[in-house]
Amino acid sequence: MFYIKPDFYDSFKCIADKCTDSCCIGWEIDVDEVAFDKYQKLQSPLGDEIRSCITESEDGSSCFKLSENERCPFLNENNLCDIIIKCGESFLCDICSEHPRFYEWFPGVTECGLGLCCEEVCRILLENEEPFSLIEESDGEEIVLEAKEDVAESDAYIFLSAFREKLFEILFNKEIDFEEKLVKVLSKTEEFCGERIKIRDYKSSLELYKKTEPIDEQWTNYINDLSEKHNSILKFEKEFNEKTKGDMLYSKILAYVLYRHFTKAVFDKSIKERICFAVESVRFIRLCDMKAYSEKGKLTLKDRIENLKNWSKQIEYSEENTELLIYGE
Ligand code: SF4
Incomplete structure (x- = not known):
């Protein structure tokens, strides 16, 4: 399988509390099955809190109940994520650990990118005038169509x-x-x-x-x-x-x-x-x-x-x- 990505893809790092527009506000946050299972097994006050914040979205999948002003319930007053602080990034839902990355799947090729909905990605793209290039990587797995x-x-x-x-x-x-x-x-x-x-x-x-x-x-x-x-x-x-x-x-x-x-x-x-x-x-x-x-x-x-x-x-x-x-x- 081949992966294509812009040359600045790997240099992205979320600016967290320095972001003026946290992506943990105003969007529905899906809880995927793997994260859901982790949260069920988490024996701590935070585990109890996470479980009490999970609800069902319109399409029947699990998501977090947003708090006032549509904030993620785990985004603290310093705009930092309590789940990361207390349990580490491996406890994040897929959507949180992947955002703002996007993927497009084609037979034998996956195109990866960083979404412009994130101000840090926009900054990386716009800060200098040099063109970007696309780089290709292979995971060594042969795809037979x-x-x-x-x-x-x-x-x-x-x-x-x-x-x-x-x-x-x-x-x-x-x-x-x-x-x-x-x-x-x-x-x-x-x-x-x-x-x-x-x-x-x-x-x-x-x-x-x-x-x-x-x-x-x-x-x-x-x-x-x-x-x-x-x-x-x-x-x-x-x-x-x-x-x-x-x-x-x-x-x-x-x-x-x-x-x-x-x-x-x-x-x-x-x-x-x-x-x-x-x-x-x-x-x-x-x-x-x-x-x-x-x-x-x-x-x-x-x-x-x-x-x-x-x-x-x-x-x-x-x-x-x-x-x-x-x-x-
Ligand atoms: S919008 Fe981008 S920089 Fe801001 S919190 Fe989200 S991922 Fe981080």
Whole structure:
């Protein structure tokens, strides 16, 4: 089996109490079967407490009852995890020890990554302008594909991941600016698919964002404001481009969105839809950055991280929202 991962994958470390936006707040925390069994056997006051906090979620699986403000009941007042402090990381549920890692499984290959819903991952991606690369590792286990379907999917994966590499070459070319890269990415995709493609303009893209399921009221207000002001925000585009020099950062974001979403076209042939989704997503994130710039006259790394993280939480971490933006209505 082969594993593909971005070169910064192994350097990730959760910043725990220094995180301004703990992932232990506001999300349902599933208790997997292995962790559930461990908790049943844990003979200590914490074991009693954990057992009393386990409940059933809507789909019948086990999860923790969240406390006030949707906090994990084991997140203490210093925003540190009591389960880690008292029992060690091996006592965490899968979801907690894996987050923010993600995996996509293809026949014979697993793609691994770190989700942009985590501000530390955004920081690692955006802190410098150098492109990232994908590294390949093998666990030595030979995979023999026998089912016809698996062989077809494996061939499609090889084909699509090679095309993605070609797009990365365009995106990581330091000689051309971001707008030119977008044009090249789209024309390469037209060549590849043998048909014309058209990305949504800002207005229709924002109309679609308004239809996504909001993570909270703040997001709804933000999208409405962005939609209302987008024409006046775009007047800052030239100045924004000159002052903020974000070409390589947006190229990296686009490459990273393609890394997470493009090869899934193996399963449904949505090649052009996924390219358009990635391009429109980065234009959206850039518009959010322009909004911050137009309001403050500058754009900090913190603003960039916030905008990227909010997009990811709102879109990538909701299957319905991602599908709406990929396939339209
Ligand atoms: S969002 Fe990232 S940095 Fe923050 S607590 Fe979660 S894993 Fe750690």
